[in-house]
Amino acid sequence: MKDLHSFAWYAARISPHLPKKVFKPVRARLWGGLAYLLLTVAGFVTIGAFNLNPLIYLAIAFVLGASFAAMGFLGHEILHGTVVRTAWLRDLLGAIAFWPLTTGPKLWRKWHNLTHHVHTQHEENDPDAWPTFEKLAKSKFLRWVYKLPHSFRALASFVSLSVQFTLHSSRMLHLYMKEFNPKKRPAVWLEAILPWASWIGLLFWFGPVKWFFAFLLPLLIANFIVMMYISTNHRLNPITEINDPLANSLTVTVPKWVDVLHFNFSYHTEHHLFPGMSSKYYPLVKEQIKRMWPERYHEMPLTQALKALWKTPRLYYNGEELVDPHKGNVFASLGHGLNPQDISLKRKEMLSLEKRKLFEEEKQKVKRENKEGV
Ligand SMILES: [Zn+2]
Ligand SMILES: [Zn+2]
Numbered sequence: 001m002k003d004l005h006s007f008a009w010y011a012a013r014i015s016p017h018l019p020k021k022v023f024k025p026v027r028a029r030l031w032g033g034l035a036y037l038l039l040t041v042a043g044f045v046t047i048g049a050f051n052l053n054p055l056i057y058l059a060i061a062f063v064l065g066a067s068f069a070a071m072g073f074l075g076h077e078i079l080h081g082t083v084v085r086t087a088w089l090r091d092l093l094g095a096i097a098f099w100p101l102t103t104g105p106k107l108w109r110k111w112h113n114l115t116h117h118v119h120t121q122h123e124e125n126d127p128d129a130w131p132t133f134e135k136l137a138k139s140k141f142l143r144w145v146y147k148l149p150h151s152f153r154a155l156a157s158f159v160s161l162s163v164q165f166t167l168h169s170s171r172m173l174h175l176y177m178k179e180f181n182p183k184k185r186p187a188v189w190l191e192a193i194l195p196w197a198s199w200i201g202l203l204f205w206f207g208p209v210k211w212f213f214a215f216l217l218p219l220l221i222a223n224f225i226v227m228m229y230i231s232t233n234h235r236l237n238p239i240t241e242i243n244d245p246l247a248n249s250l251t252v253t254v255p256k257w258v259d260v261l262h263f264n265f266s267y268h269t270e271h272h273l274f275p276g277m278s279s280k281y282y283p284l285v286k287e288q289i290k291r292m293w294p295e296r297y298h299e300m301p302l303t304q305a306l307k308a309l310w311k312t313p314r315l316y317y318n319g320e321e322l323v324d325p326h327k328g329n330v331f332a333s334l335g336h337g338l339n340p341q342d343i344s345l346k347r348k349e350m351l352s353l354e355k356r357k358l359f360e361e362e363k364q365k366v367k368r369e370n371k372e373g374v
Contacts, residue, residue, distance in 0.1 A: 004244035010273050014288045022281040029083050029278065032263065033074045033097060036067040040100070043067070047214045048206055057213035064214065065221025066261070068100035072165075072226050073265040075101075079108055082278040095191060100215075101222060102199070103169045104191025106184065111172040117275050121240045121248035123319070127172060130235055132316040133323055146315065146325050154310045161227035162220040232305035233268045236312070236340070237298065238320040238333040245272035246293060247335055251286065252302040269297065298334045304341070311343040321346065 043064045047057060075097030077083055084090050094105040111127060119125035123132055136142045145153065173192050180188050203211040232252050240248045249269040259266055267282035274285060289297050300308075312331045317323035322331040328349045332338040337346065 004240060004242040004247055006243055007245050007273050010246065010289070010293075013292065014273065014285060017288050018281070018284055022277055022284060024278075025081070025083055025085055026278040026280050027083060029074060029077060029263065029280070030093070033071060033078075033093070036071050036074070037096070039067045040064060040071075043218075044202075044214055047210050054213075057210075058217075061213045061217040062221060064218035066225065068218050068222035069225035070261055070263065071097045071099075072101045072222065073263045075103075075105075075108075076112070076265070077263055077279055079105055080113060080275050082276060099195045099198075100219065101165060101169070101226070102192070102195040104173075104188060104195075106180070106188045106191055107169075107173055107176060110176050110179070113275070117272065118243070120243045120245065120272060121234050121237060122243065123239050123316075127175065128168075128230075128234070129239065130314050130316060132239065132319075133325060136315060136325055142315075146313075150313065150324055150327075150329075153313075157314070158310065161231060162224040164227045165223045165230070166219065228302065228306065229262075229265055229268070231309060232302065235314060236305065236308055236334045236338065238336060239316050240319070245269050246289070246296040246298070249298070250305060250334060251297075251299045252305050253299060254302050266302065269299075296335070300340050308338070308340045308343055312338070323349070 043060045046052070047060055074083075075094050078090060078097055079094040081090055084093065091105040094108070098105065098108060116126055116128050121129050123129065131139070131142060136146065148156075173188075177185060177188060199215050202215055206214055229252065232250055234249055237248045237250055246269060249272045251269045252266045254262070254266050264279035264282050267279060267286060269289065270282040270285040271279065273289070274282075277285070312322050313324035313329065315323050315325060316333075317330060320333055320336040322333055323329065330346045330349050331343070332346050334340075
């Protein structure tokens with residue numbers, strides 16, 4: 001197995017080859033944000049003020065959804081401090097950009113900057129990492145999910161991309177609230193509640209039909225767009241003990257105009273090497289990575305990554321493999337033999353006796369607990 005290195009190890013080797021300006025915040029990114037904000041306001045005004053053909057509303061909903069998603073990408077960048085450095089302004093702009101996706105800046109920075117980036121693909125500590133086979137035994141829900149046929153699970157998980165960001169975000173609020181200093185908690189709550197309060201206010205103002213096209217449908221579309229990227233960021237890569245972005249992250253490629261619309265969000269490996277750098281400069285980082293470690297770097301078209309996600313199960317096995325526990329089908333992960341152009345079964349495994357035992361013990365324990373609970 002290849003030796004792993006931390007993101008700082010790579011960053012230290014790449015930095016000398018980059019121009020100094022790449023480490024400065026790029027305020028001009030806000031013009032893009034302003035354009036999306038104006039588009040959003042124009043969409044709301046059109047839906048609110050005129051009674052139009054529902055097909056026109058539908059078209060506006062798609063524009064709104066695309067704008068919500070793009071503002072989320074910018075919000076991510078802003079809250080990494082790559083647009084403005086002043087803390088209060090960073091948080092205010094981040095809150096506005098994440099308003100449609102209803103995620104507060106304090107929660108986001110804790111969950112994403114301080115946890116996901118620091119512990120990427122760590123089995124226990126990354127809140128965004130997918131579960132391991134061992135965790136399956138402990139979760140009744142997971143065991144139930146994995147009894148369903150693979151094609152059904154794949155379809156359900158793709159449909160659920162349209163709600164996953166919002167659901168995961170509320171889970172994170174619940175998970176991290178107790179870790180905030182009690183004095184800070186009211187502010188964290190406020191940042192979570194205010195966006196929802198405004199969207200519910202809009203419901204009373206617009207009525208349910210207009211609200212569906214102005215907020216609910218765009219929210220589902222935005223969830224789907226951001227999750228198309230997020231689901232491919234790490235889920236085809238292995239679980240790693242050392243946070244090595246070249247091993248545990250994937251950069252996807254999209255047409256140039258999509259990169260422009262989405263603030264280069266596709267460059268995820270580069271982002272994990274330099275989270276404090278504006279994504280405007282990630283093409284330069286990519287050049288350096290490909291020059292220095294071409295054999296370690298993972299990159300593929302977004303569509304191919306999504307197809308690979310569809311075909312592989314989402315449960316880690318031995319850290320480097322993906323397993324469908326129902327049938328014992330084992331697939332490789334990126335860097336360990338997964339060929340995205342030809343996804344094929346690595347082997348079938350009768351899951352080891354020890355693991356089965358653990359699985360059975362947990363099952364019995366859950367049964368006992370359920371009985372006692374009745
Ligand atoms: Zn990531
Ligand atoms: Zn980030």
